Amino acid sequence: xxxxxxxxxxxxxxxxxxxxxxxxxxxxxKSIALYSDEDLRSKHVKSADEAYYLGxxxxxxxxxxxxxxxxxxxxxxxxxxxxxxxxxxxxETFAGKCEEKGIIFIGPTSAAMALTGxxxxxxxxxxxxxxxxxxxxxxxxxxxxxxxEVAEEAGYPVLLKSAFGGGGRGIRLADNExxxxxxxxxxxxxxxxxxxxxxxxxxxxxxxxxxxxxxLARDSSGNGRHIFERECSIQRRHQKLIEFSPSSVVDKKTxxxxxxxxxxxxxxxxxxxxxxxxxxxxxxxxxxFIEINSRLQVEHPVTELVTGxxxxxxxxxxxxxxxxxxxxSDLNLxxxxxxxxxxxxxxxxxxxxSVGLIPDCNLPYGPGVRVDTxxxxxxxxxxxxxxxxxxxITWGQDFNEARVRMSNALDEFIIEGVNTTIPLxxxxxxxxxxxxxxxxxxxxxxxxxxxxxxxxxxxxxxKTSDSSIAAxxxxxxxxxxxxxxxxSSKELSLxxxxxxxxxxxxx
Amino acid sequence: xxxxxxxxxxxxxxxISESSVDGKIIATINGKEHSIRIIxxxxxxxxxxxxxSYRTAKIIEFGSSYIKMIxxxxxxxxxxxxxxxxxxxxxxxxxxxxSGEIKLYSQIPGRVVSIMLKSGDQLxxxxxxxxxxxxxxxxxxxxxxxxxxxxxxxxxxxxVSRNDVxxxxx
Numbered sequence: 001x002x003x004x005x006x007x008x009x010x011x012x013x014x015x016x017x018x019x020x021x022x023x024x025x026x027x028x029x030k031s032i033a034l035y036s037d038e039d040l041r042s043k044h045v046k047s048a049d050e051a052y053y054l055g056x057x058x059x060x061x062x063x064x065x066x067x068x069x070x071x072x073x074x075x076x077x078x079x080x081x082x083x084x085x086x087x088x089x090x091x092e093t094f095a096g097k098c099e100e101k102g103i104i105f106i107g108p109t110s111a112a113m114a115l116t117g118x119x120x121x122x123x124x125x126x127x128x129x130x131x132x133x134x135x136x137x138x139x140x141x142x143x144x145x146x147x148x149e150v151a152e153e154a155g156y157p158v159l160l161k162s163a164f165g166g167g168g169r170g171i172r173l174a175d176n177e178x179x180x181x182x183x184x185x186x187x188x189x190x191x192x193x194x195x196x197x198x199x200x201x202x203x204x205x206x207x208x209x210x211x212x213x214x215x216l217a218r219d220s221s222g223n224g225r226h227i228f229e230r231e232c233s234i235q236r237r238h239q240k241l242i243e244f245s246p247s248s249v250v251d252k253k254t255x256x257x258x259x260x261x262x263x264x265x266x267x268x269x270x271x272x273x274x275x276x277x278x279x280x281x282x283x284x285x286x287x288x289f290i291e292i293n294s295r296l297q298v299e300h301p302v303t304e305l306v307t308g309x310x311x312x313x314x315x316x317x318x319x320x321x322x323x324x325x326x327x328x329s330d331l332n333l334x335x336x337x338x339x340x341x342x343x344x345x346x347x348x349x350x351x352x353x354s355v356g357l358i359p360d361c362n363l364p365y366g367p368g369v370r371v372d373t374x375x376x377x378x379x380x381x382x383x384x385x386x387x388x389x390x391x392x393i394t395w396g397q398d399f400n401e402a403r404v405r406m407s408n409a410l411d412e413f414i415i416e417g418v419n420t421t422i423p424l425x426x427x428x429x430x431x432x433x434x435x436x437x438x439x440x441x442x443x444x445x446x447x448x449x450x451x452x453x454x455x456x457x458x459x460x461x462x463k464t465s466d467s468s469i470a471a472x473x474x475x476x477x478x479x480x481x482x483x484x485x486x487x488s489s490k491e492l493s494l495x496x497x498x499x500x501x502x503x504x505x506x507x
Numbered sequence: 508x509x510x511x512x513x514x515x516x517x518x519x520x521x522x523i524s525e526s527s528v529d530g531k532i533i534a535t536i537n538g539k540e541h542s543i544r545i546i547x548x549x550x551x552x553x554x555x556x557x558x559x560s561y562r563t564a565k566i567i568e569f570g571s572s573y574i575k576m577i578x579x580x581x582x583x584x585x586x587x588x589x590x591x592x593x594x595x596x597x598x599x600x601x602x603x604x605x606s607g608e609i610k611l612y613s614q615i616p617g618r619v620v621s622i623m624l625k626s627g628d629q630l631x632x633x634x635x636x637x638x639x640x641x642x643x644x645x646x647x648x649x650x651x652x653x654x655x656x657x658x659x660x661x662x663x664x665x666x667v668s669r670n671d672v673x674x675x676x677x
Binding site for chain 1: 510536539
């Protein structure tokens with residue numbers, strides 16, 4: 001193995017910044033963090049070897065500020081930049097600037113990124129390479145009238161997607177023309193906010209489908225590998241909620257067939273480093289290529305747990321010019337892993353964002369449990385950035401063991417101060433269709449999961465009512481005891497009981 | 508004492524029936540006797556053993572008519588229930604809230620990215636009035652009733668907190 005670089009600037013925040021810092025520490029590479037005013041007390045600032053100030057909280061002025069980040073990279077002497085996911089991770093201008101300045105960008109080349117980022121062009125290349133794609137529009141729509149025209153041709157319902165997007169941001173479903181016109185404005189605004197540019201296209205919406213993706217890696221010598229699939233069908237409004245590997249509908253033969261197709265797709269755009277080829281699978285078992293995500297995915301830990309490969313360390317080695325240290329045939333799929341994305345959103349009220357101070361939290365532990373998070377008691381969940389506050393990943397010898405471990409870990413996971421999606425995942429982990437693998441991208445609506453969650457939360461409140469009433473009674477008594485002036489009452493107040501208990505327990 | 512919990516319809520009850528100096532308490536909850544032993548109370552965190560199982564509750568708020576606590580990560584609101592509060596609530600609901608309230612509140616903190624309507628516009632319940640951005644998501648603040656916009660209280664670029672008044676609807 002060759003000599004690795006000595007420092008990496010992490011152009012990101014939150015749990016992914018921490019994940020990258022950990023990889024740096026393992027490789028004895030200096031980690032350089034960035035922070036906005038909002039992140040002064042964030043965990044990635046505390047964990048990194050160095051931390052540099054970026055600017056005001058708004059992403060455009062901080063984590064999306066290319067000039068400022070490059071300036072800090074030069075001042076700090078960073079040899080490489082890891083962009084994480086989101087923010088600038090798929091921004092070819094940023095990757096290009098790094099190349100210009102001689103800073104290693106840990107990801108694909110700006111040229112490859114320009115191809116994968118332009119979904120229309122990418123689709124065209126795939127068709128030429130013999131990788132099947134979904135039927136749909138093949139132009140960026142500059143105005144709403146053009147969108148309506150294309151939608152009418154393809155037939156409603158249609159998906160409105162951002163050509164520069166990723167991670168499901170800016171994707172909207174439209175059932176009719178009125179709907180499409182409304183959504184067009186919202187979607188282009190959302191796209192601008194997240195990626196700094198608009199540019200939408202329309203695609204026919206397929207029903208009853210699964211979203212299955214393949215992890216990819218390709219080095220500068222042109223060695224390409226696929227590191228198996230992740231099943232990402234549990235989504236809400238095209239945002240992935242739960243991912244797992246292996247998928248129950250991918251057998252060994254399909255795995256190598258689609259995996260090889262994914263490697264071919266990566267070759268056709270001369271891809272470099274880790275990436276993901278996303279596919280949709282219809283009920284007949286046909287796979288359609290949708291896009292290459294030219295970054296480390298949020299759900300990469302799932303693959304790490306079933307293969308034992310540290311993808312971030314692999315990324316760093318590839319970026320330093322090393323070859324991938326394993327052959328395709330060396331890879332083994334070991335057991336099963338599930339990830340739940342814990343978002344600070346209220347699942348009982350249309351998933352509205354929930355922000356603020358976290359007075360206390362309790363992270364789950366135990367066999368096969370991994371938590372990637374920036375949470376700590378006293379930290380803050382900011383409204384300026386993504387709602388993902390933690391990723392809970394469990395491993396088991398089979399799907400069922402991983403699932404039961406997840407269910408228990410979710411029970412242990414306590415986050416005070418904000419609402420999170422934990423109650424939703426508790427419901428899903430014990431829902432029969434999920435257990436039996438009857439899933440598709442419309443799983444939440446099809447099986448009325450939110451309604452089931454509402455019912456279950458009522459049942460659980462009733463079940464724990466004995467405890468909550470007991471607590472209320474004890475506390476009321478305690479206050480009575482505190483407020484009462486020492487009087488003739490012969491009854492001992494609760495404060496005396498507590499005191500008696502404390503003395504006995506030596507507190 | 509009678510209680511109502513969260514959105515449950517059931518009326519539940521509980522009272523302390525016996526206590527002794529060594530810290531053992533007998534409470535009657537929902538008609539059944541339970542034994543309780545207190546472990547401690549510190550920084551509003553109450554720890555106790557209920558029928559041989561460990562329990563802990565963090566008391567968040569203690570009002571004259573309700574108690575707000577966190578148990579197992581879930582927020583639980585216990586309302587002290589009585590015939591009188593029920594009657595009061597009903598009469599308040601008729602007289603005050605939904606139909607008569609003219610203020611439209613923002614349900615989340617966020618930045619105003621667009622304003623869909625202006626003073627004098629007619630609207631129906633559920634129509635988006637303004638759009639906020641928080642956590643990279645666009646969230647519409649929707650009209651809580653049919654009516655006519657009397658005033659928009661915010662402008663594009665403003666930052667609003669949760670429960671700020673964003674518009675008046677008559």
